[in-house]
Amino acid sequence: MLYLTAGITRHRKYPSGDIHFRAAACTGALYEVELYVVCGNLVDLEAGVYHFSPAEFALRRLRAGDYRSVLSEATASETSVVHAPLTIICTCTYWRNAWKYQARTYRHFGWDNGTLLANMLAVATALGMPAKVICGFQDADVNRLLDVDPDREVAFSLVALGHFAGLTQQLPSELSAIDLESVPLSRNETVYPAMHEIHAASSLRSAGGG
DSSP states (O other): OOOHHSEEEEEEETTTTEEEEEEOOOGGOOOOOOEEESSOOBTTOOOOEEEEEEETTTTEEEEESSSSHHHHHHTTTTTHHOEEEEEEEEEEEHHHHHHHHHHHHHHHHHHHHHHHHHHHHHHHHHOOOOOOEOSSHHHHHHHHTOOOOOTEEEEEEEEEEETTTOOOOOOOOOOOOOOOOOOOOOOOOOOOOOHHHHHHOOOOOSSSOO
């Protein structure tokens, strides 16, 4: 599913360098959407919070343990999330597109995330796997779970996958910062306040919708 949603499906060599092609198209081929997996214990994957790295086609574990209850609380106990063995979180990174599209980047978040979600839902349907997109959630709680800097990267949508009846989730201990080093996108970044203002205006500050 991750391969057909956001993986590198082929590449070509040119004199100027290699060009990699991704499963889902993206404006400017800048790929500002990142994928994270939050899961309980699966057959070949321990419970945890993972980041999907397309270049390596690998999951990098950010947190060990079952943190699905954080998403349940953040979505006001959305049924599909409560019973999902795993949920994929889509985040969007401002500067990866904003250097080219400036404040219009926020529109691209919706376009590019939508293209990626179309692939994900198509694969889920082909596999006979229940899938539901959730766009209403407590933004700060989900961002804190991933430990992203909301001035640079924000959770944009969730996709609950699969269904377990009678699923029980234990509350994790208080979330601590992960503090992992990341490679800077460029030496200089320009802030376009309109993007942050739009996202803040559309963010939920409580699971009840306030």
